Amino acid sequence: xxxxxxxxxxxxxxxxxxxxxxxxxxxxxxxxxxxxxxxxxxxxxxxxxxxxxxxxxxxxxxxxxxxxxxxxxxxxxxxxxxxxxxxxxxxxxxxxxxxxxxxxxxxxxxxxxxxxxxxxxxxxxxxxxxxxxxxxxxxxxxxxxxxxxxxxxxxxxxxxxxxxxxxxxxxxxxxxxxxxxxxxxxxxxxxxxxxxxxxxxxxxxxxxxxxxxxxxxxxxxxxxxxxxxxxxxxxxxxxxxxxxxxxxxxxxxxxxxxxxxxxxxxxxxxxxxxxxxxxxxxxxxxxxxxxxxxxxxxxxxxxxxxxxxxxxxxxxxxxxx
Amino acid sequence: xxxxxxxxxxxxxxxxxxxxxxxxxxxxxxxxxxxxxxxxxxxxxxxxxxxxxxxxxxxxxxxxxxxxxxxxxxxxxxxxxxxxxxxxxxxxxxxxxxxxxxxxxxxxxxxxxxxxxxxxxxxxxxxxxxxxxxxxxxxxxxxxxxxxxxxxxxxxxxxxxxxxxxxxxxxxxxxxxxxxxxxxxxxxxxxxxxxxxxxxxxxxxxxxxxxxxxxxxxxxxxxxxxxxxxxxxxxxxxxxxxxxxxxxxxxxxxxxxxxxxxxxxxxxxxxxxxxxxxxxxxxxxxxxxx
Amino acid sequence: xxxxxxxxxxxxxxxxxxxxxxxxxxxxxxxxxxxxxxxxxxxxxxxxxxxxxxxxxxxxxxxxxxxxxxxxxxxxxxxxxxxxxxxxxxxxxxxxxxxxxxxxxxxxxxxxxxxxxxxxxxxxxxxxxxxxxxxxxxxxxxxxxxxxxxxxxxxxxxxxxxxxxxxxxxxxxxxxxxxxxxxxxxxxxxxxxxxxxxxxxxxxxxxxxxxxxxxxxxxxxxxxxxxxxxxxxxxxxxxxxxxxxxxxxxxxxxxxxxxxxxxxxxxxxxxxxxxxxxxxxxxxxxxxxxxxxxxxxxxxxxxxxxxxxxxxxxxxxxxxxxxxxxxxxxxxxxxxxxxxxxxxxxxx
Numbered sequence: 001x002x003x004x005x006x007x008x009x010x011x012x013x014x015x016x017x018x019x020x021x022x023x024x025x026x027x028x029x030x031x032x033x034x035x036x037x038x039x040x041x042x043x044x045x046x047x048x049x050x051x052x053x054x055x056x057x058x059x060x061x062x063x064x065x066x067x068x069x070x071x072x073x074x075x076x077x078x079x080x081x082x083x084x085x086x087x088x089x090x091x092x093x094x095x096x097x098x099x100x101x102x103x104x105x106x107x108x109x110x111x112x113x114x115x116x117x118x119x120x121x122x123x124x125x126x127x128x129x130x131x132x133x134x135x136x137x138x139x140x141x142x143x144x145x146x147x148x149x150x151x152x153x154x155x156x157x158x159x160x161x162x163x164x165x166x167x168x169x170x171x172x173x174x175x176x177x178x179x180x181x182x183x184x185x186x187x188x189x190x191x192x193x194x195x196x197x198x199x200x201x202x203x204x205x206x207x208x209x210x211x212x213x214x215x216x217x218x219x220x221x222x223x224x225x226x227x228x229x230x231x232x233x234x235x236x237x238x239x240x241x242x243x244x245x246x247x248x249x250x251x252x253x254x255x256x257x258x259x260x261x262x263x264x265x266x267x268x269x270x271x272x273x274x275x276x277x278x279x280x281x282x283x284x285x286x287x288x289x290x291x292x293x294x295x296x297x298x299x300x301x302x303x304x305x306x307x308x309x310x311x312x313x314x315x316x317x318x319x320x321x
Numbered sequence: 322x323x324x325x326x327x328x329x330x331x332x333x334x335x336x337x338x339x340x341x342x343x344x345x346x347x348x349x350x351x352x353x354x355x356x357x358x359x360x361x362x363x364x365x366x367x368x369x370x371x372x373x374x375x376x377x378x379x380x381x382x383x384x385x386x387x388x389x390x391x392x393x394x395x396x397x398x399x400x401x402x403x404x405x406x407x408x409x410x411x412x413x414x415x416x417x418x419x420x421x422x423x424x425x426x427x428x429x430x431x432x433x434x435x436x437x438x439x440x441x442x443x444x445x446x447x448x449x450x451x452x453x454x455x456x457x458x459x460x461x462x463x464x465x466x467x468x469x470x471x472x473x474x475x476x477x478x479x480x481x482x483x484x485x486x487x488x489x490x491x492x493x494x495x496x497x498x499x500x501x502x503x504x505x506x507x508x509x510x511x512x513x514x515x516x517x518x519x520x521x522x523x524x525x526x527x528x529x530x531x532x533x534x535x536x537x538x539x540x541x542x543x544x545x546x547x548x549x550x551x552x553x554x555x556x557x558x559x560x561x562x563x564x565x566x567x568x569x570x571x572x573x574x575x576x577x578x579x580x581x582x583x584x585x586x587x588x589x590x591x592x593x594x595x596x597x598x599x600x601x602x603x604x605x606x607x608x609x610x611x
Numbered sequence: 612x613x614x615x616x617x618x619x620x621x622x623x624x625x626x627x628x629x630x631x632x633x634x635x636x637x638x639x640x641x642x643x644x645x646x647x648x649x650x651x652x653x654x655x656x657x658x659x660x661x662x663x664x665x666x667x668x669x670x671x672x673x674x675x676x677x678x679x680x681x682x683x684x685x686x687x688x689x690x691x692x693x694x695x696x697x698x699x700x701x702x703x704x705x706x707x708x709x710x711x712x713x714x715x716x717x718x719x720x721x722x723x724x725x726x727x728x729x730x731x732x733x734x735x736x737x738x739x740x741x742x743x744x745x746x747x748x749x750x751x752x753x754x755x756x757x758x759x760x761x762x763x764x765x766x767x768x769x770x771x772x773x774x775x776x777x778x779x780x781x782x783x784x785x786x787x788x789x790x791x792x793x794x795x796x797x798x799x800x801x802x803x804x805x806x807x808x809x810x811x812x813x814x815x816x817x818x819x820x821x822x823x824x825x826x827x828x829x830x831x832x833x834x835x836x837x838x839x840x841x842x843x844x845x846x847x848x849x850x851x852x853x854x855x856x857x858x859x860x861x862x863x864x865x866x867x868x869x870x871x872x873x874x875x876x877x878x879x880x881x882x883x884x885x886x887x888x889x890x891x892x893x894x895x896x897x898x899x900x901x902x903x904x905x906x907x908x909x910x911x912x913x914x915x916x917x918x919x920x921x922x923x924x925x926x927x928x929x930x931x932x933x934x935x936x937x938x939x940x941x942x943x944x945x946x947x948x949x950x951x952x953x954x955x956x957x958x959x
Contacts, residue, residue, distance in 0.1 A: 031932070031940035032752060038846040038937055058937060062848065121665055123752050123819050140819065205644055211669075211678055211880070213851035219936050231887070233390075233415040239868050240879050242679040271936035273668050273852055275648045338731040339696040341682040341865070341876070347690060366690055387685045387692060387876075388869045392892070413892035428690050547895065574891045576865045580727050583862035584881070584888055586907075587897070589915035594727060608835055610907075611897045 002131070004104065004172035005052045008076065011102060011171060013047040015074050021100055022071030025063060027056040034112050034127040038063065050076075053129050054148060057109040059265045061085045061221035065093045074100040076171075078109075080155065082164030083263040083298025084221040090301050091261075093224060103167030107133065108148060108156035111270075115151040120144075155266035155279065158184045165299055184264065188283035203248065209274040210247045212240070216268035216278055217254060222261045229253060251281065259285040260307045263298040340579050343385050343430030344370045348423055349405060354491040355484075358456060359421055360397065360409045363429060374434075376400055378441055378463035379570060379598045382433030383578045384408060384420065392416040393575040395597070396434060397459040399466035406431070409459040409491060435578040436597050439464045439542065439568060447540050448476035452553055454525050454545025455484050458491055460570045460597075461544050466495075469502050476504070479534045483510040483525035483549075487518045508532055526552040529560075536561040542568045554601065564602035571597045571604075571611055587611045618798040619805060620773070620780045628796035629654045629706055636702035639674060641667050651705060662775055665751030666709040666928055670858045674705060675719060675736050678855075679879045682732065682865070686873035697875075700735035704792065706743045711756050711928035713744050713768030715858035721920040722861050741788050744769035748812055753929025755823040755942055761926050763820070764813035774809040781809035823927075823942035830917040832948045833910050839947050844901035846937040847884065853931035853939070854882035854908070859924055862888075883907050909944060 012024040028039035028049040036055045041047060060075050061084035067073055077085055082101055089096050115137065116125065125139040133148040156162075164170065183189075191199060217223045229237050230250055238253065239246040255278075262282040269279045289295055292315050293306035306314075350362040365371040376382075381395045392414075398407035410420045423429065441464060449468060453461045468475045480499055484490045490509070500507040510521040510528040521528055526549065541557050543550065550569065557567050573585040573592045585592040588608040599607075620628075632638050633654055642652040643659040649667040651674065652658070661667070681697040716737070723733040747754075747763035756762060766772050770789030774781040781801055784790050801809075854860040864881040868874055881888060884904050890896040898904050912924035925941070932940050 030938040031943045035938045037939075040845050063846075118664060119749070121752060122750055123754065123821060125752055205646075209644075209648060209650060209669075211851075211855050213855045215848070215850040215852045215936055218848040218850035234418075240679075240864065240866050241868055241875075241877055242879060267936070271850070271852065271934075273856055273930075273934045275646065338729075339682065339698075340728055340730060341732075341878075342694055342696050345690065345692065345694070385867075385876075387688075388867050388874045390867050391865060391876075411893070413894075417892060426689075428688070428692055430694075572891065573897070574889050576863070581722060581730055581861070581863075582865070582878070582881070583722075583883070583911075586911070586915065588910070589918050610903065 005050070007171040008050045008052055008102070008104075009047045011169065012041055012050055012074065013044040015100070016041070016044040016047065020072065021074040023067065024050075024074045024076075025060045026050045026076040027052065027058070027060075030055070032126075034110070034115070034125075052076075052104065054108060054110045054135075055112070055127075057153070057267070057270060059084055059219070059221055059267045061088060062219060062267075064088055064099065064221070065224040068094055068098070072098055072100060074102055076104055077101050077164050077167065078104050078106040079159065079161040079164050080263050080265040080298075081221075082166050083161060084265060086166045086298045086301045087222060087261055087263065088224075090303065090305070096301060100169075101164065101167045103164030103170040105163045105170065105172060106156075106159075107162070108152040108159070110135070110148065110151050111153045115146065153266055153270065154187065155264050158186065158264075160184065161299075166301060185283055185287045187277075188280045188287065191280055192284060204244065206274075206276045207248045207251060208244055210242070210251070210276060211274060212242050212247065212250070213273065215271040215273065216251075216276075219267045219271045220258070220262075221265075222258055222263075223254070229257075251276075251278070255281040255285055258282055260289040260293070260295060260305045261297050262286060340581070341432070341577070343383070343391075343432040344374070346406075346429055346431045348425050348427050348429060351423070351425060352494075354409065354493075355489050357412045358409055358491055359412075360407055360491070361420070361423075361429075362398070362405050362407050363431065364405045365431070366428070371404065374406070376406070376434035377438030378467045379438035379460055380434040380436050381460075381575075381578070381593075381597060382406070382408065382431050382435065383575070384410075384416075385430030385432070386416055386419040386423070387428075387430060389419040390416045391430070391432075391576070392420075393578065395460040395463070395570070397462045399463050399470060401467055401470040409456060411456045432578060435593055437595065439570075439598055441467060444468075444540055445474045446476060446538075448535065448538050449478045450534050450539055450541040450557075451478070451480045451482070452525060452529060452541060452543040452545070452557070453480075453482045454549035454553075455489060456491065457543075457545030457549070458482055459544075461542060462492060462495075464542060465499070469499070469505070472503060476538065477535075478502070478505045479508065479532075480506065481508045481510070481525055481529050481532070481534075483512070483523075483528060485512045487511050487515055487520075524552070525549055526556045529553065529556050533560065540566050540568065544570050564605060565600055567601035569599060569601065569604070571599060573597075573611060615800065616784050617801045617806065618782045618784065618793065619801045620782050620793075620796065620798050622775075622778050622780060624796055625706070625780065626654065626656075626658070626660060629704070630656060631795055632704050632792070636704060638704045638706070639671065640706040651707075654706075660707070662707055662745055664749055665754065666711060666747060666930075668856060668930060668934065670712045670715075670856075670928070670930075671705045671708055671742075672712070672715065672719070672858045674703065674740065675716070675733055676861060676863075676880075679877055680732065680863075681875050681877045684873060684875050688873075692873070698732060698735050700732075700739055703736070703740040704743060705740060707745045708742045708769060709747055709928070710744060710763060710765035710767070710769070710772075711754075711761055711926040712858045713742055714756075714761050714765055714926045715928070716742070716768040718859035718916065718920075718922060718924050718926075719861055721916070721922065725920070741792055742769045742771075743789070743792070744772040746772060746774040746809075746813055747816055748775060750816055750820050751929050751933060753932030753940075754820060754927060755929060755932075756927035757817060757820045758823045758942070759826055759923055759925050759927045762813070763816035774812055776805065776808050776812070779805075781805055783809075824946035824948075826923070826945075829923065829945065829948075830914045832945075833914040834948065835906070837948060839944060840902040840906045843939055843944055844905035847901045847905060847939060848936055849884050849886055849901065849904070850936065851880065851882040851884065852934050852936065853941075854884060855880050856930040856934055858926060858928055858930075883911070905939070909941070909948075913945065 024041040027036040119141040120139040345366040346363040394408035580594040723730040772783040863878040916924040
């Protein structure tokens with residue numbers, strides 16, 4: 001991991017010194033040891049701020065559409081992030097030549113909620129990552145060793161693209177692949193198998209909690225519409241009122257807008273303060289798109305997405321019930 | 322141990338106590354000022370409200386189109402005009418468009434009056450210089466017509482009013498009565514004339530500079546688009562007006578109008594409570610965020 | 612006879628007491644859903660009350676200021692349109708209120724009750740709600756109540772303060788309303804030992820909370836031109852997580868919704884971090900960038916409210932710290948403004 005950090009810092013400094021890029025997007029230390037923050041590096045002497053660890057969870061592609069006029073940008077990209085960037089390029093939100101994708105082979109990101117058990121969530125807790133994939137959690141109650149593999153985010157345990165498929169440079173050596181513990185559709189499949197009544201009760205309990213903070217929307221790289229359907233006053237598609245119907249409508253429509261575009265980076269679910277398992281919807285729709293159109297988001301930078309166009313030979317849902 | 326003070330009574334509040342419930346009013350008249358601006362004259366439905374609704378020039382109100390929403394408009398009529406209120410609406414969004422689609426006889430809601438007002442009492446005996454641009458003339462008109470209705474209370478009045486084109490001038494039907502009022506001068510201008518326009522062509526600040534109105538015992542009151550204000554203020558200062566002698570009225574996005582929703586602040590000042598009327602001296606104390 | 616100010620309540624008495632009270636009023640407590648997520652919900656016999664751990668992510672603010680709060684309904688049309696104000700209020704008790712959330716009510720009171728006109732919708736709820744507090748034994752990693760004049764055992768805004776001693780609660784009686792509430796349950800006098808246990812628990816929690824920044828004269832240090840705004844705000848995603856979870860952020864939007872025979876005007880939570888918050892109809896936006904919006908948030912909380920009411924708009928609950936998707940840590944920002952390095956993060 002240290003070698004990877006050195007490669008990051010060195011590459012960033014080199015690109016900035018050589019004026020090959022105007023900005024490097026990466027990660028820097030957060031205000032506690034188990035968080036990082038997105039970093040905007042514009043000067044080579046700031047390159048040492050860059051870090052790499054299993055808390056580098058943010059999908060930096062989210063910043064790209066608004067940075068279009070800034071000049072060439074180098075972005076540190078995990079596999080999922082690179083797929084988001086590819087989708088943005090495919091959708092003409094940023095020209096290919098303006099982004100320099102610095103691919104990072106990733107062994108997974110930590111689910112901090114899962115990692116810190118009772119007694120460890122207080123002030124003063126620190127988490128350090130050993131080179132062997134062992135974490136050390138030090139808190140008021142003592143020290144605890146935890147294998148990284150036990151506390152990975154759900155999207156990482158299912159990851160099939162942990163080495164970025166599209167990259168200008170890949171930093172460091174590709175590590176041993178994560179043993180994916182379930183297929184990508186796993187948890188969503190379980191839910192899909194339940195009765196409609198069960199599923200309605202499941203989502204009702206969760207959507208009732210939604211506070212309409214739009215953290216899910218703002219963190220998502222694929223949600224870049226200047227005026228979201230939600231904010232259009234005429235026609236008023238969905239109300240800002242936090243009724244169950246309007247909240248459900250917001251999430252359902254947003255999920256459909258992401259069908260064939262979402263790369264399951266899981267950030268929406270991570271940032272949701274109300275623990276709503278948003279990725280279940282996205283996985284479901286990604287699965288449908290894969291089954292019906294043989295298409296997976298973010299693996300190409302050209303072509304047209306299946307839901308971005310209509311062909312006369314598109315499968316008819318009625319015939320494929 | 323002292324009992325921590327409790328807050329309010331246990332009684333159920335009545336309709337009059339909600340800050341957010343408007344009075345009902347009927348549109349009595351709608352005048353098309355320009356291609357995108359209409360002036361509405363509204364009469365309160367309730368007799369008591371009609372009699373008791375009292376406001377000062379410079380105040381604003383929240384106008385509702387039920388089902389669409391509410392928006393902020395300054396009162397453009399003068400309180401000397403009894404029995405109705407007027408406000409001018411520039412069509413820019415959903416509520417203003419909905420208002421434009423209303424006709425005489427339609428019902429709207431009005432909450433207000435809110436905000437502070439032009440210090441018309443302190444202005445008595447003074448010479449007044451009005452400098453308005455575009456729809457910025459709307460709040461100025463309230464004070465102007467008030468002063469013209471109390472003509473002998475005020476000294477010489479100069480009115481500078483301009484818009485982008487002749488078609489963008491509002492209140493054209495009142496220009497004659499303004500110009501013909503005793504001891505009053507009206508200076509109109511447009512940024513760009515048309516084939517019928519025979520008046521002055523040039524931006525308002527330049528017109529002010531050309532005419533160079535007297536500073537003697539005068540107060541300037543100005544309102545217009547930000548770009549106009551930006552260039553008018555230096556002209557007024559060059560003429561010799563002090564910061565205290567320049568009044569303006571600010572526009573901000575507002576919702577509640579009563580200092581609760583938190584959005585109209587400039588620094589620690591809420592425009593709906595401590596404004597919208599400010600002296601330039603007060604504005605210089607505010608952070609440059611408006 | 613001297614009035615007693617503390618008493619003891621058996622732990623097993625709490626839920627029955629709450630249920631008895633629920634017969635005549637709305638009784639809320641932190642309750643876990645089927646997936647463990649905690650919200651302040653009406654108590655029921657099978658409810659799982661969650662009193663352990665740090666303060667819940669979702670606080671009782673929404674009882675006083677609901678996310679969506681109907682203001683009035685309108686029915687009919689034309690001059691016959693009828694407006695009916697909506698005042699959703701009833702006598703209520705909220706259990707398990709953390710001191711930071713209790714103290715936050717003071718800030719909401721400043722805006723809705725003290726600043727000019729009284730907001731009757733808020734006042735109606737406030738005047739009829741009794742707050743049963745719970746001292747925090749385990750502050751969260753983002754907590755900093757002591758830095759801003761609060762305490763994990765603070766009593767501001769509360770009617771009773773419970774301290775969990777395992778099989779029983781130490782109960783500190785703070786107001787006559789709280790004292791009256793206890794008449795519906797069985798208490799016993801507190802012993803010196805129990806007083807000491809409660810005090811020790813409070814002290815332990817306080818010690819765990821390091822001072823995150825120097826709050827002395829903080830208003831002076833929140834400067835307009837600090838380079839920190841641009842640098843930190845760059846990563847802000849402009850979501851509503853910080854302000855919506857904040858126990859005293861109060862900014863709201865007003866919108867209309869139509870129904871079959873009329874409609875509702877409601878207010879809903881809004882945040883100065885949204886781009887449209889100050890955007891005017893014709894497009895001009897005084898706070899058009901993230902830097903301006905972050906500065907507004909910090910200035911409002913630590914400067915403008917201090918200047919107006921003498922009280923910062925922050926009780927150090929730490930929710931924004933823990934939940935911000937991009938780790939904008941208000942403590943680090945304030946520490947840097949004060950040019951004092953924060954406890955955990957070196958000054959950049």
